Amino acid sequence: xxxxxxxxxxxxxxxxxxxxxxxxxxxxxxxxxxxxxxxxxxxxxxxxxxxxxxxxxxxxxxxxxxxxxxxxxxxxxxxxxxxxxxxxxxxxxxxxxxxxxxxxxxxxxxxxxxxxxxxxxxxxxxxxxxxxxxxxxxxxxxxxxxxxxxxxxxxxxxxxxxxxxx
Amino acid sequence: xxxxxxxxxxxxxxxxxxxxxxxxxxxxxxxxxxxxxxxxxxxxxxxxxxxxxxxxxxxxxxxxxxxxxxxxxxxxxxxxxxxxxxxxxxxxxxxxxxxxxxxxxxxxxxxxxxxxxxxxxxxxxxxxxxxxxxxxxxxxxxxxxxxxxxxxxxxxxxxxxxxxxxxxxxxxxxxxxxxxxxxxxxxxxxxxxxxxxxxx
Numbered sequence: 001x002x003x004x005x006x007x008x009x010x011x012x013x014x015x016x017x018x019x020x021x022x023x024x025x026x027x028x029x030x031x032x033x034x035x036x037x038x039x040x041x042x043x044x045x046x047x048x049x050x051x052x053x054x055x056x057x058x059x060x061x062x063x064x065x066x067x068x069x070x071x072x073x074x075x076x077x078x079x080x081x082x083x084x085x086x087x088x089x090x091x092x093x094x095x096x097x098x099x100x101x102x103x104x105x106x107x108x109x110x111x112x113x114x115x116x117x118x119x120x121x122x123x124x125x126x127x128x129x130x131x132x133x134x135x136x137x138x139x140x141x142x143x144x145x146x147x148x149x150x151x152x153x154x155x156x157x158x159x160x161x162x163x164x165x166x
Numbered sequence: 167x168x169x170x171x172x173x174x175x176x177x178x179x180x181x182x183x184x185x186x187x188x189x190x191x192x193x194x195x196x197x198x199x200x201x202x203x204x205x206x207x208x209x210x211x212x213x214x215x216x217x218x219x220x221x222x223x224x225x226x227x228x229x230x231x232x233x234x235x236x237x238x239x240x241x242x243x244x245x246x247x248x249x250x251x252x253x254x255x256x257x258x259x260x261x262x263x264x265x266x267x268x269x270x271x272x273x274x275x276x277x278x279x280x281x282x283x284x285x286x287x288x289x290x291x292x293x294x295x296x297x298x299x300x301x302x303x304x305x306x307x308x309x310x311x312x313x314x315x316x317x318x319x320x321x322x323x324x325x326x327x328x329x330x331x332x333x334x335x336x337x338x339x340x341x342x343x344x345x346x347x348x349x350x351x352x353x354x355x356x357x358x359x360x361x362x363x364x365x366x
Contacts, residue, residue, distance in 0.1 A: 003323055009284045011242045018249035029252055037248030038289070041241045045198060048240055049233055054206030056229040060221075061212045070220060090325075094324035102328050118329070119344075122314040130202055133310075136290035139198045141297065145307050148352040152311075152344045159340045166173055166336035 044135050051131035059091030059127065064100070071104040071117055080157045083113040087120025087153065097121045112160040120153040239287040247291030251298050260300030265353070267305060272349040275305035279312030279345065285320075289313045304353030312345035 023030045023060035027163050090097050101118050105111070125147060160166070214222050263271045276295075282289055293310050297303075314320075316338055325334045 007319075008239070009241060011288060013244050014283060014288070015245050015249070018246060018253060021253045022249045025253060028345060033248040033252040034245070036251075038241075039243035040248060041244040044240065044244065045237070046244065048236065050199065050202060050206065052236065053226065053229040054202055054209070056232075056266075057206055057209035057213055057222075057362035060225055061209045061216075072294035093178065093329070094320055098324050102330075105320075105329070110188040110335075116341060117317065118325075118337060119341065121276065122320075132290050134198050134202070136294050137295065138294075139196055141303060142198070143354070144303060145310060146305060148355055149311060149348055151351070152348055154273045155347070156340050156344065160336075163248065163340075165340075166333045 006151050007037040010117040011144045014101045017109065018119055033039075047135035048131065051135060055091070055130050058130075062089060062091050064091075064096070067100055068103060071109055074111045077157075079110060080116045080154060081114065083109075083117040083157075084153045087122075088124035088126060090125055093127075097125065103164065111166050115160045115166070116153040116157040119156045123149045123152065143144040196220045196269035209302040222263065235288070235337045241286070243284070243291040244287055247295040250292055251295040254295075254299050256299045259296065263305040265302040265304070265357070266300060267302070267351075269346070270352075271302075271305045272308045273303070275349060276306035276312040276316075276345040280316045280318070282309075282313055283319070289317075302353065304349040304357045306317035307352040308345045308349030315341040315344055 007127050019030065019034075022033050032083045053161070067090050070082045070089075085108060086100075087097075101114050101121075104117065110116075128148070129142065133145075137145075183266065210222060218225075244266065261267065262274055267274075270357070280294060289310065293306050293313075297306050301309075321334055321338060325337070329337070
């Protein structure tokens with residue numbers, strides 16, 4: 001069984017479960033939320049469309065070699081800073097992000113820098129923010145969330161340096 | 167609902183109930199969308215100058231296929247968000263995830279983000295639903311950051327096989343405190359930036 005199929009089963013299973021809970025509250029609750037969910041979907045499709053199609057083009061103008069270059073064996077806090085920028089600028093999905101991290105580890109990148117890279121990528125990867133977070137969340141929340149997240153790749157690198165792991 | 171909380175010591179709740187409930191997805195076109203559209207237009211021109219029309223069309227067909235594949239999951243995410251917004255009791259949510267929920271609210275947000283199944287198509291609609299039913303920015307930030315950093319989905323499917331067990335486990339251990347810290351920082355900054363938005 002493929003991972004995608006498993007995800008879809010889990011996903012629609014959860015929808016059915018909460019849908020049933022809504023039905024237990026009464027038929028009106030069920031139909032209201034069905035209608036609201038469908039309206040949300042209709043409103044969000046153009047945004048997701050712009051995100052999917054747009055981030056493909058943005059990714060195409062950011063060559064991967066540049067990202068890998070920023071993650072060189074440069075150690076210390078400057079290395080952490082470039083790793084954070086590289087993480088935010090990495091195009092593509094999880095395979096690309098983690099593969100770049102793995103290459104950097106093998107090529108002699110420091111563990112704290114790679115930790116900072118992976119965490120910055122998880123927090124800021126522009127493709128996920130454009131494609132998912134901005135369409136679904138209030139704009140004020142997205143900018144706020146991103147802004148308060150800025151210190152944390154550095155905190156993670158500091159913890160990694162302090163405990164000497166991984 | 168409005169006759170119940172007579173003994174409730176938080177009169178601010180009444181004012182919140184009187185306001186029309188904000189739909190969690192509003193205007194289809196906002197400044198973020200315009201900025202993105204401009205960025206995309208510039209990138210399309212750059213791709214066109216580098217690879218010609220074929221390059222532009224190749225990306226377009228690839229992304230349209232991707233878009234078609236994603237749509238059913240987006241629908242599922244939207245339905246999930248709408249059901250959750252409808253069945254979660256608002257007073258309970260604003261008590262346990264609201265601005266005055268304290269450390270416990272941040273911990274609940276973190277736990278919720280860590281166990282949420284699915285991908286971005288569930289995490290963001292559900293986070294948006296939580297905001298709608300009374301969670302504050304702090305708890306919601308904890309949830310979103312926890313989903314990206316310690317959610318098991320991506321770690322098991324991608325990080326473990328590509329980065330190896332040792333790196334992944336330590337990376338997660340290092341990440342454990344971050345969602346709570348991010349939520350606490352978010353709450354700290356929020357009450358200072360938007361003092362009139364917060365009750366009390």
